[in-house]
Amino acid sequence: MTTELSPDALTGLLERARQDYQALVGRGLSLDLTRGKPAPEQLDLSEDLLSLPDGRHAAADGTDVRNYGGLQGLPELREMFAEVLQVPAAQLLALGNSSLELMHDCLVHAMLSVVPGAETRWVDQERIAFLCPAPGYDRHFSLCERFGIDMIPVPMTPEGPDMDAVERLVAEDPAVKGIWCVPKYSNPTGDSYSDATVARLAAMPTAAPDFRIFWDNAYAAHHLADEPVEIADLLAACAEAGNPDRVFVFGSTSKITMAGAGVAFFGSSPENVRWLLAHNAKRSIGPDKINQLRHVLFLRDADGVRAHMERQRALLKPKFEAVGRILEAELGGTGLATWTSPKGGYFVTLEVPEGCAKEVVRRAAEAGIVLTPAGATHPYGDDPRDAVIRIAPSYPSPAEVEQAIEGLAVCVRLVGYEKRAA
Ligand code: PMP
Structure with a gap:
């Protein structure tokens, strides 16, 4: 320069x-x-949400959305976002209004309850570390600080994190339990992970048997260019590589509909989904299905999104x-x-x-x-x-x-x- x-x-x-x-x-x-908030005109695009569900209270299967229950979220909304988030609907949960909250909860659950593949809880280990592609999202880093998780910076490149560094660090250190990834249009560089990066993340040997990729696909549908960027399907790649439980997928409609009143999603292997559902069942009797129905009626389907x-x-x-x-x-x-x-x-x-x-x-x-x-x-x-x-x-x-x-x-x-x- x-x-x-x-x-x-x-x-x-x-x-x-x-x-x-x-x-x-x-x-x-x-x-x-300072912050990546939608402008008022963007929120206005979803104004119709405020008058929905317009007296309706039955989900597609007849469930009364006004009542308790339905821990997995409305099936029709999970169908709609399965394609966007590259997670089969059966392995996708529609939950509260914030994906950051879900990332927080997954960390807390991993701390306090053994994640699939682990021998002990993370809180019982002497040291826990996460790889942090940098530059990255400050709220991911705040979560690590909150829970005493050491952060190891890894350089971000136009194709995702420097994979030579990632592969070396996860192979040599069993304390490295996770990595933060914003795979499409990353915060803050806007770069997207290449197919080679996704393949290497899925297949790399890790010293920790309970290593998790926190795949925060917050901008999965948020294109600016005429040609949308498509990224490879990490969940499928992990399953193919024999590491089916390696990835937690997160996403939300915060910057699709309303940032304060959207719907957040969690997707993963059947085993991880069972693990999260079991713990969620202790903290909630079910998500806000009225908001979920509203989103179904407003967005209609993946083409509507x-x-x-x-x-x-x-x-x-x-x-x-x-x-x-x-x-x-x-x-x-x-x-x-x-x-x-x-x-x-x-x-x-x-x-x-x-x-x-x-x-x-x-x-x-x-x-x-x-x-x-x-x-x-x-x-x-x-x-x-x-x-x-x-x-x-x-x-x-x-x-x-x-x-x-x-x-x-x-x-x-x-x-x-x-x-x-x-
Ligand atoms: N992940 C990333 C990468 C973000 O940039 C943001 C919002 N700035 C979030 C998550 C927050 O998502 P949510 O509103 O679903 O909690």
């Missing part, structure tokens, strides 16, 4: 960046690019295009930044020169542009290169996205040229 500049040229660029930054601060902006996601795409795509266009116009050729051009999902990753990310985020905040804290994309909040910034353009309006990215580019120039001049 270095471009040779004469001292005079650098002084000129730095002077201009300082002036632009002063002007930016003077605008008194108040913009927030696709059509709905096209409408989401129409709202999100211009915002992501604006990010790419403005970064290119303002920072292209400066050698100060690279960024991802995601084909789906909710995030763009911006890389600035080493040692600059925290300062860029600080300067942006001073100018009224709030970004996810630098470092949040890495275990323990520590990006060793201090270079990665996550951009979440979904929530602000298109005009606000433009203002925010223009302002962010000014901060990158200011901090980048200051560092070069130092």
